[in-house]
Amino acid sequence: xxxxxxxxxxxxxxxxxxxxxxxxxxxxxxxxxxxxxxxxxxxxxxxxxxxxxxxxxxxxxxxxxxxxxxxxxxxxxxxxxxxxxxxxxxxxxxxxxxxxxxxxxxxxxxxxxxxxxxxxxxxxxxxxxxxxxxxxxxxxxxxxxxxxxxxxxxxxxxxxxxxxxxxxxxxxxxxxxxxxxxxxxxxxxxxxxxxxxxxxxxxxxxxxxxxxxxxxxxxxxxxxxxxxxxxxxxxxxxxxxxxxxxxxxxxxxxxxxxxxxxx
Numbered sequence: 001x002x003x004x005x006x007x008x009x010x011x012x013x014x015x016x017x018x019x020x021x022x023x024x025x026x027x028x029x030x031x032x033x034x035x036x037x038x039x040x041x042x043x044x045x046x047x048x049x050x051x052x053x054x055x056x057x058x059x060x061x062x063x064x065x066x067x068x069x070x071x072x073x074x075x076x077x078x079x080x081x082x083x084x085x086x087x088x089x090x091x092x093x094x095x096x097x098x099x100x101x102x103x104x105x106x107x108x109x110x111x112x113x114x115x116x117x118x119x120x121x122x123x124x125x126x127x128x129x130x131x132x133x134x135x136x137x138x139x140x141x142x143x144x145x146x147x148x149x150x151x152x153x154x155x156x157x158x159x160x161x162x163x164x165x166x167x168x169x170x171x172x173x174x175x176x177x178x179x180x181x182x183x184x185x186x187x188x189x190x191x192x193x194x195x196x197x198x199x200x201x202x203x204x205x206x207x208x209x210x211x212x213x214x215x216x217x218x219x220x221x222x223x224x225x226x227x228x229x230x231x232x233x234x235x236x237x238x239x240x241x242x243x244x245x246x247x248x249x250x251x252x253x254x255x256x257x258x259x260x261x262x263x
C-alpha cells in the first residue's frame with residue numbers, strides 16, 4: 001500500500017508524507033496534544049461552579065457570564081480537536097483517539113457539561129491510546145465527565161451511611177454501561193444480578209469540587225460478586241480489581257476488535 005493509501009485507511013486522508021507502515025508504530029510523545037492543547041478539568045471547574053451558583057441565585061448577569069466562559073472553553077477544545085486531525089503528522093494516533101472517544105461516548109446534557117466530552121478525551125483517553133486498555137478503562141470510568149454523564153452522583157449504597165440518612169439508593173447507569181457498552185457487550189452472558197452488584201461496588205465513586213473522589217460514606221458496605229468473582233475490601237481496591245478483570249475478559253476483546261455492527 002502506498003503512502004496515500006495509508007493516509008486514507010489509517011489517518012484522515014490528508015497527504016502526510018511520513019505516514020507509511022512505520023507511521024503505525026505510534027512511537028514517541030503525543031506531539032499533537034502539545035502543539036494544540038485542549039481544555040482541562042481544572043479550567044472548567046470554576047466556570048461550571050459559577051454557572052451553578054448563578055442559577056441558584058437567579059443572577060441573570062452571572063448566568064450569562066458563566067455561559068460565555070463555558071462556551072469559550074468548549075470551543076477551544078473543539079478547535080484543538082480539528083487542528084490535531086488536520087495538522088498532526090501522527091494521524092493514526094488521531095484515528096485511534098476518535099475510535100476510543102466513540103467507544104466511551106459522553107454528551108453534554110446542559111450548559112455546564114458542554115466542555116466535558118473534550119476533557120474526557122484529553123485526560124482519560126489520549127494518554128492511554130498507546131498503552132493498556134485496562135488503564136484507559138480505569139481512567140474513563142473514574143473521570144468526572146463520565147460519572148456526571150451516567151448519573152453516578154445519584155447512586156448511593158442502600159446500606160451506606162449517606163444512603164440511609166438521605167433515603168437514597170442505587171443508580172445502575174454506570175454499571176450497566178460498563179458491562180453493556182464499555183467492556184463485554186450485549187449478549188455476553190451477564191445477568192441483572194451482575195449489573196446490580198457492580199452498581200453497589202461502584203457506589204463510592206463521586207465528584208467533588210476538585211474532580212473525582214472516593215466517598216466511603218456513600219459506598220455500599222461489604223463485598224459484591226460480579227460474573228462469579230467476589231470483590232471485597234475498602235476504598236478503590238475492589239473497583240480497580242473489577243475494572244481490570246472486565247478489561248481482560250475475552251468477551252471484551254471480541255467486542256472491542258469486531259467490525260462495526262458485528263456485535
